[in-house]
Amino acid sequence: MVRSPGSRSKRAVTLSDVARIAGVSLSTASKALNGRDEVAPATRQRVIETARELSFTPSQVARSLLAGRTGTVGLLTSDLEGRFVIPILMGAEDAFGAGEVNVFLCDARGDGIREQYHLKALLNRRVDGIIVVGRQTDARPSLGHDLPVPVVYAYAPSEDPTDPSITPDNEAGGRLAVEHLISCGRSRIAHITGDPSYAAAQDRARGALGALADAGLELVGDVMFSDWSERWGRDAAAMLMERHPDIDGIVCGSDQIARGALDTLRDLGRSVPEDVAVVGFDNWEVLATNARPELTSIDANLQELGRAAALQIFDAIAGREVGSGTRRLPVRLVIRGSTIARR
């Protein structure tokens, strides 16, 4: 039978191949390769050499079966854009130590059926833990408590308050944005944000209003709720500036909205940040750094969030009882030209 050189048919080399060729027993080979110190140096050397020559790769599958742990984690998401899930994945990889643990990424596309399906598959594969990543910060249905592996909810908390969830502190973010504007000498501050049915919109607005109240200030106009689009940012800014020409600061509920607001301000001939300072939300680099001027924004530290979720999974796997309930992770302010003019 003729077989192309690149044929896959070659069975993978196993440890017993190595052992046989190195002239030792299976267990000695195992010990030699795993650094157990009950092996004569010369023997170890020979085994390692042989393994290298055969390019032996130990099967994690077999190891997993034996160990009862697979060293894998499932990331169950509905974030179609990947805007949240990728940083979270990176944080998780960091925390797990790349290579030690591998992540199954499953995209449920916002479909409960598909989510159940993926969940089932992950359990079949004996993942050691599951991180559920929502696409907004609204609470989402719990996967339930009767799962054989630890589950952590990231970004979107679970509706069940006894589930462990990690979510950005949006209220602190709203607060931070206003405090920054105030420290820039602004006092006539407005707020444009997205869909009021989103927890993120409400939380950020609450934070902003709280910070204003603490400073003895009032919001200019009402909180402008509508949707998360650039278009709404443009329209809302136009309405606000017409009714309240003395506005000198705008907190926006997203970077997209902020981009829209910047557009309108430019159209109206208001200079940013001199006349009006603008703060966005999410610190979506591609939007923030290409705005003119570049956009000051609140960053949710998603990578940190991913890391935290991974650590929590770790703790749970190790049997340490992890605190349940929602943990809010600090956010941070990234200052750019839309609030402080570059020299």
Place this chain on the structure above:
Amino acid sequence: MVRSPGSRSKRAVTLSDVARIAGVSLSTASKALNGRDEVAPATRQRVIETARELSFTPSQVARSLLAGRTGTVGLLTSDLEGRFVIPILMGAEDAFGAGEVNVFLCDARGDGIREQYHLKALLNRRVDGIIVVGRQTDARPSLGHDLPVPVVYAYAPSEDPTDPSITPDNEAGGRLAVEHLISCGRSRIAHITGDPSYAAAQDRARGALGALADAGLELVGDVMFSDWSERWGRDAAAMLMERHPDIDGIVCGSDQIARGALDTLRDLGRSVPEDVAVVGFDNWEVLATNARPELTSIDANLQELGRAAALQIFDAIAGREVGSGTRRLPVRLVIRGSTIARR
């Protein structure tokens, strides 16, 4: 010993548990649950019932060990944004049939060492295939031919022409953009694009120039190469319009560049699409649909690309010899208001 109700310590139920409780042998239980027809209906019923009661989940790990295939695929990427990798992942999931195959997503972050590390880990885990996703369409180093599993390069082709690669047909895209402008009655067409060291920039430009030549037209000005930013789009458009005020169409090498061009045109009081029609590239929804007017763009059909990559892996796993070399997948034009005014 007191154990919290949610404790993980409970060993997962195994098939032998099910068999024992259902009062049958291991092998009968296996046959019953796997739909083998050498089982009495009543017995099968009883086993299935028992399995359900115990919420038995068959271990894929054990199955994989036995079958020699794991039903997993590795997605090795350096696309930090996730802009390309997520649609490709989705396409791959579709093609594999969600749940049948699961995908390990590994982010090498553009670091060769980390890539090798991840590759090693994937091979240890006995993935059935690997899809390598680059972040640009430039050729990237091959992982080599001596791997025990099939590898397909998606988006970024391999430098080795004998590796199977799937990449969007950028040249056809450039062509498509120009042809569309011409069909909109434009004849004074310019081209602003990104970094000339990128294959994508060169390929798109080549396609655009080719289509112009075919129509007996010449590009207005030089191809404006620089970088992929919105800022460059603004600057380049300003330069072009000053030197060639009669420009009536601009093909842009990315949606970001197009957004910049649109900004400048508005600043200059040129209306789009009446005075100047603009086409972007990538069809990045969040940018394209929020532009004013909304941006016509070339879509690389990434999900399709993911699907194609997955199918190719499939074929290779099944032993069907897949064609090697680079396959260019068709792109498509998405028409919006920046080339044809909405009524």
Place this chain on the structure above:
DNA sequence: CTGTTAGCGCTTTCAC
């Protein structure tokens, strides 16, 4: 120090 043995959870012959 080295080798033999017993599984991890499952599927699959092959007898009964």
Place this chain on the structure above:
DNA sequence: GTGAAAGCGCTAACAG
């Protein structure tokens, strides 16, 4: 129809 036994690749007791 059903069950006993072998074995996927590996590690960990336990003997030598």
